[in-house]
Amino acid sequence: MSQVIHHEDHYDAEGSKIGMWLFIFTELLLFGGLFLIYSVYRYRNQDAFHLAAEELDRTIGTINTVILLISSMTIAMSTTALQKGQKKITLLLMVTTVVLGIVFLVNKYFEWGLKFEHGIFPGSEHMKTTMSQGEILFFGLYFVMTGLHALHIIIGLILILVAYVRITNGTVHANRPSLLENAGLYWHLVDLIWIFLFPLFYLIH
Amino acid sequence: MENEKHHIVPYRTYVFILIALLACTFISVGITTIELGELTVTGALLLASIKSFLVLTYFMHLKYDKPYIKIMVAFVFVLFVAVIVITFFDYLFR
Numbered sequence: 697m698s699q700v701i702h703h704e705d706h707y708d709a710e711g712s713k714i715g716m717w718l719f720i721f722t723e724l725l726l727f728g729g730l731f732l733i734y735s736v737y738r739y740r741n742q743d744a745f746h747l748a749a750e751e752l753d754r755t756i757g758t759i760n761t762v763i764l765l766i767s768s769m770t771i772a773m774s775t776t777a778l779q780k781g782q783k784k785i786t787l788l789l790m791v792t793t794v795v796l797g798i799v800f801l802v803n804k805y806f807e808w809g810l811k812f813e814h815g816i817f818p819g820s821e822h823m824k825t826t827m828s829q830g831e832i833l834f835f836g837l838y839f840v841m842t843g844l845h846a847l848h849i850i851i852g853l854i855l856i857l858v859a860y861v862r863i864t865n866g867t868v869h870a871n872r873p874s875l876l877e878n879a880g881l882y883w884h885l886v887d888l889i890w891i892f893l894f895p896l897f898y899l900i901h
Numbered sequence: 902m903e904n905e906k907h908h909i910v911p912y913r914t915y916v917f918i919l920i921a922l923l924a925c926t927f928i929s930v931g932i933t934t935i936e937l938g939e940l941t942v943t944g945a946l947l948l949a950s951i952k953s954f955l956v957l958t959y960f961m962h963l964k965y966d967k968p969y970i971k972i973m974v975a976f977v978f979v980l981f982v983a984v985i986v987i988t989f990f991d992y993l994f995r
Contacts, residue, residue, distance in 0.1 A: 776911070891956065
């Protein structure tokens with residue numbers, strides 16, 4: 697009889713960790729494909745990529761990098777706090793992460809907005825008439841890759857919020873932290889991708 | 902339940918890693934402002950690799966995970982590098 701109850705309450709920390717990692721592998725290869733496209737196009741249009749990269753604001757890029765790195769630390773710390781049984785600190789660190797993630801998105805919104813004002817957006821007439829093929833490719837990749845990354849930020853935020861609710865109602869706690877750990881892993885994946893996006897788009901001129 | 906005790910990473914480890922990551926970020930911003938030609942790309946990518954190693958090892962707990970998870974992660978990165986290398990062999994020697 698107790699077996700039935702246990703069955704319903706099945707919890708496998710290692711299993712869910714492997715599942716999360718396998719999913720992360722698919723995400724890495726998804727972005728890996730885009731990085732591959734980027735490197736080939738860059739190799740074939742070096743001058744145009746140099747020119748186009750000048751358009752990007754490296755200050756805002758650096759600020760966003762710092763924000764994302766700090767948020768990665770706070771979500772990593774939240775697992776430590778949960779394992780130590782410090783529920784309040786856990787929730788506080790998670791809220792900090794979410795706020796930092798939203799700040800990142802707001803920065804991105806203004807950054808994209810500025811590009812749109814300058815007539816730089818996919819399919820714009822301004823780009824077709826004034827830019828070379830290589831520059832158009834650069835901005836195409838810029839919008840697709842940072843856009844897909846921003847989408848991942850939004851998904852990561854939702855995951856963290858779900859974990860937040862589950863911690864508040866007590867279904868995620870020190871003895872079964874998997875959901876928080878996996879939300880954290882996903883958030884670090886987002887950070888990991890940004891670590892490569894940032895130098896490739898903003899820094900290398 | 903054979904729930905082996907989780908390794909609890911102290912807060913200060915994460916603070917150290919964050920400082921290292923921020924240092925790498927500012928170094929890469931610094932070296933890309935000065936004109937080093939081809940070295941700029943190499944330098945920036947090298948620093949990004951160091952950063953991703955730190956994130957994977959400490960933030961993503963790989964240091965405390967079982968070896969088979971580390972091997973799987975390493976395999977994915979090796980696979981990616983192999984694809985890049987093979988693609989460029991094609992473009993360089995076409």
